[in-house]
Amino acid sequence: KLRTPDEVAKSREAGHLIAEVLAMLKPHVVPGVTTDELDAICHDYIVNELKCIPSNVGYHGYPKTACISPNHVVCHGIPSKDKTLKKGDIVNVDVTLTKDGWFGDSSRMFIVGETNVLARRLVMTTYEALRAGIRQVRPGATLGDVGHAIQKVAHAAGFSVVREYGGHGIGDVYHDEPHVNHFGRPGEGLKLQEGMIFTIEPMINAGAAGIRELNDGWTVVTRDKSLSAQWEHMVAVTKDGFEILTPWPDGLGDYPAID
Ligand SMILES: CCc1ccsc1-c1ccc(O)c(O)c1
Ligand SMILES: [Mn+2]
Numbered sequence: 090k091l092r093t094p095d096e097v098a099k100s101r102e103a104g105h106l107i108a109e110v111l112a113m114l115k116p117h118v119v120p121g122v123t124t125d126e127l128d129a130i131c132h133d134y135i136v137n138e139l140k141c142i143p144s145n146v147g148y149h150g151y152p153k154t155a156c157i158s159p160n161h162v163v164c165h166g167i168p169s170k171d172k173t174l175k176k177g178d179i180v181n182v183d184v185t186l187t188k189d190g191w192f193g194d195s196s197r198m199f200i201v202g203e204t205n206v207l208a209r210r211l212v213m214t215t216y217e218a219l220r221a222g223i224r225q226v227r228p229g230a231t232l233g234d235v236g237h238a239i240q241k242v243a244h245a246a247g248f249s250v251v252r253e254y255g256g257h258g259i260g261d262v263y264h265d266e267p268h269v270n271h272f273g274r275p276g277e278g279l280k281l282q283e284g285m286i287f288t289i290e291p292m293i294n295a296g297a298a299g300i301r302e303l304n305d306g307w308t309v310v311t312r313d314k315s316l317s318a319q320w321e322h323m324v325a326v327t328k329d330g331f332e333i334l335t336p337w338p339d340g341l342g343d344y345p346a347i348d
């Protein structure tokens with residue numbers, strides 16, 4: 090679907106709000122917090138402060154507001170009272186809200202306290218991979234250009250790209266066309282046009298790309314137990330390139346801006 094400027098504005102509003110949720114969460118991600126407590130903080134902020142809907146609750150039967158995925162959890166980690174974060178953990182918080190029918194979907198990594206060099210390099214490289222993918226977005230570019238840019242950054246660092254999950258079209262529908270692979274070949278795939286809105290949400294593993302799903306029906310982990318990281322932005326294709334619809338209000342400290 091190609092969205093009108095008014096529809097992009099509605100998507101931008103939802104995107105800015107979900108970015109605010111992730112910025113709000115930052116000071117709460119400390120050693121000793123449980124992932125269920127973080128989920129409740131997200132839920133209450135979305136419902137009580139932002140007066141929005143936590144889109145994940147009940148989505149395909151998912152029980153919580155956020156997916157919280159520490160260390161070797163690739164994605165879809167279910168918040169739990171029994172999961173306490175500790176110093177050195179790297180954790181993805183992935184959360185979505187709906188405002189007036191329009192979806193805001195974003196995720197970022199948090200480092201609990203500080204962590205080891207490999208873990209930090211994985212977190213930073215995954216962010217760089219997202220940046221590289223986003224920078225390919227403009228009318229006339231293809232999704233293969235986006236995927237190729239992402240995998241190039243990951244492979245140059247000796248890491249691997251999860252292939253089973255990708256980004257997706259989004260707007261007044263949570264998951265829409267196109268499917269956005271985080272790998273690909275330059276010039277191949279869907280040609281981008283002004284008005285397209287989709288997420289880019291690369292999952293990068295320190296070891297091999299293989300994943301498996303735990304028997305809770307949700308949690309996805311690396312097969313080799315290596316660390317995994319993910320960052321997600323919503324982007325719109327504009328006439329002269331891209332717009333990030335989920336920009337971090339807090340500038341995100343030592344992570345460089347995406348220009
Ligand atoms: C928990 C929401 C959910 C359920 C099945 S897939 C999924 C999900 C999680 C994070 C996302 O960014 C996304 O696009 C979908
Ligand atoms: Mn998400």
Ligand SMILES: [Mn+2]
Pocket residue numbers: 194256257288290321
């Ligand atoms: Mn998504």
